[in-house]
Amino acid sequence: MTNNTQSAATAEKLKAIIRDVPDFPKKGIVFKDITPLLADHAAFTEAVNCMAEAYKGRGITKVLGIEARGFILAAPIALALGAGMVPVRKKGKLPYKTVSATYALEYGQDTLQMHSDAVGKGEKVLIVDDVLATGGTAGAVIALVEKLGGKVDAVAVLIELEFLNGRAKLPGRDVFSVIKY
Ligand code: AMP
Numbered sequence: 001m002t003n004n005t006q007s008a009a010t011a012e013k014l015k016a017i018i019r020d021v022p023d024f025p026k027k028g029i030v031f032k033d034i035t036p037l038l039a040d041h042a043a044f045t046e047a048v049n050c051m052a053e054a055y056k057g058r059g060i061t062k063v064l065g066i067e068a069r070g071f072i073l074a075a076p077i078a079l080a081l082g083a084g085m086v087p088v089r090k091k092g093k094l095p096y097k098t099v100s101a102t103y104a105l106e107y108g109q110d111t112l113q114m115h116s117d118a119v120g121k122g123e124k125v126l127i128v129d130d131v132l133a134t135g136g137t138a139g140a141v142i143a144l145v146e147k148l149g150g151k152v153d154a155v156a157v158l159i160e161l162e163f164l165n166g167r168a169k170l171p172g173r174d175v176f177s178v179i180k181y
Pocket of ligand 1: 029030031032033066067069129130131132133134135136137138166
């Protein structure tokens, strides 16, 4: 199998185990529920390996996980890459000094925070989340990393909702996704 057919086969296998939940958290949204995938050792391993393999040997020193499902993927990816793991959280959850970035939601706005000493100047960072939808979240996390002088190597997600065109909000960035809808 070539690398491409292998990743297509992985994507199809993982797709089959992700659950669509219509109208959650509100009407019109089809929520991609990854909990059945996480509960399956083989599928969870394959998902993490697939994301980590893409970034081995690139000198990444920090893997950022976005609250909350991003944490679950970022931690094993960080270990696989020999990097540290950094939680990016909703406003008010982190105990120490923070940097913040505010971004637009469909209605209103939200703020994400990271500890101000979590990423050093020039550090190579991989940003990890479960889903890339409109790209607003990933864009805000890129801003946080760059505020601290870190270098964003890439954004890696398990699932990309291509019809929402999140990549348009991340111009010039390396964006990797295992599964596309
Ligand atoms: P966005 O900022 O629009 O790219 O949204 C990305 C964030 O919202 C991620 O942290 C996802 O976990 C969550 N998200 C957005 N849409 C969905 C969806 N359809 N299913 C599951 N999570 C989603």
